[in-house]
Amino acid sequence: MAEHECELFECGHRACGGCGPALAARLILKGTGENTIVVASTGCMEVFSTPYPETAWGVPWIHSLFENAAAVASGVEASLKKQGRDEHVVCICGDGATFDIGMLCISGAFERGHDITYICYDNEAYMNTGIQRSGATPYDADTTTSPAGKCSTGNKRPKKDLPAILAAHGASYIATASIAYPNDVVKKIERAVNTPGPNYIQIHAPCATGWGFEGAETMAIGRLAVETGLWVNYEMVNGEVEKAKKIVNRKPVEEYLMVQKRFRHLFRPERNVEEIAKIQAIADRSAAKFGIDVVLKKPE
Ligand SMILES: Cc1ncc(C[n+]2csc(CCOP(=O)(O)OP(=O)(O)O)c2C)c(N)n1
Numbered sequence: 001m002a003e004h005e006c007e008l009f010e011c012g013h014r015a016c017g018g019c020g021p022a023l024a025a026r027l028i029l030k031g032t033g034e035n036t037i038v039v040a041s042t043g044c045m046e047v048f049s050t051p052y053p054e055t056a057w058g059v060p061w062i063h064s065l066f067e068n069a070a071a072v073a074s075g076v077e078a079s080l081k082k083q084g085r086d087e088h089v090v091c092i093c094g095d096g097a098t099f100d101i102g103m104l105c106i107s108g109a110f111e112r113g114h115d116i117t118y119i120c121y122d123n124e125a126y127m128n129t130g131i132q133r134s135g136a137t138p139y140d141a142d143t144t145t146s147p148a149g150k151c152s153t154g155n156k157r158p159k160k161d162l163p164a165i166l167a168a169h170g171a172s173y174i175a176t177a178s179i180a181y182p183n184d185v186v187k188k189i190e191r192a193v194n195t196p197g198p199n200y201i202q203i204h205a206p207c208a209t210g211w212g213f214e215g216a217e218t219m220a221i222g223r224l225a226v227e228t229g230l231w232v233n234y235e236m237v238n239g240e241v242e243k244a245k246k247i248v249n250r251k252p253v254e255e256y257l258m259v260q261k262r263f264r265h266l267f268r269p270e271r272n273v274e275e276i277a278k279i280q281a282i283a284d285r286s287a288a289k290f291g292i293d294v295v296l297k298k299p300e
């Protein structure tokens with residue numbers, strides 16, 4: 001069967017309704033095609049897609065530890081090269097595995113220059129173990145290890161800039177994407193696996209359970225992240241930003257924050273004007289950095 005005609009990531013798995021990462025997996029395999037070997041770290045996606053003896057994966061799939069997917073992929077790639085084989089080697093890992101515990105192995109794999117594509121599905125916390133914060137958790141998000149309450153407004157640290165860290169490793173192609181823009185995800189994955197060298201893709205993948213919204217809203221929440229500038233879709237080639245998705249009349253961050261329980265404390269018991277302004281400033285800085293704003297005057 002020709003590539004893209006069948007689903008390489010099958011339905012019938014055990015993800016929550018409206019799971020952003022499950023959609024990411026489907027889109028990733030549409031981009032890689034069937035000539036692919038997946039290395040997956042421990043996390044939600046591993047758990048919901050491979051309950052023994054079943055699997056949702058229509059391509060060879062290896063489960064690594066939480067921390068060493070990039071090292072396992074390095075070995076797979078080296079072995080394939082020695083055998084003269086040409087499968088794409090792709091890591092698909094959560095943000096905890098990527099931003100925190102797997103950093104050492106990722107750094108080593110990128111520094112050694114393995115021909116792998118490392119993909120992080122970014123649901124912005126350790127969801128599988130009960131919504132603990134990670135280095136990808138955004139400022140002020142309520143998680144079980146950054147609880148909002150009388151003394152705290154949630155996660156106090158900014159989201160780590162992992163694309164910049166991997167650009168500093170000399171990665172040839174880096175892109176951010178969102179499941180709310182499916183064709184863009186597929187195109188970027190295709191480009192990454194067909195670009196030699198270690199490449200990195202980070203996919204924004206909203207989590208209904210961890211962020212606190214109805215499963216039917218996943219796409220709308222994903223779009224709001226982009227439309228407010230809190231998530232920017234861009235591509236970097238050899239360390240330089242080549243393209244960033246422009247946003248016409250960027251929306252205020254409230255529109256994204258107020259529809260998720262993880263930010264509910266910013267609106268109750270009363271609006272926390274100061275904290276919302278800090279989050280607006282994060283979006284404004286990033287919009288200016290990537291030059292995404294297009295301001296059109298509304299007709300009088
Ligand atoms: C060394 C080690 N520490 C902790 C764990 C427990 N653990 C399993 S999955 C996970 C969180 C995964 O988070 P992330 O990578 O963001 O994936 P998600 O579950 O959000 O999809 C943790 C802490 C483990 N398996 N191994």
Ligand SMILES: [Mg+2]
Nearest residue numbers: 094095125126
């Ligand atoms: Mg996660």
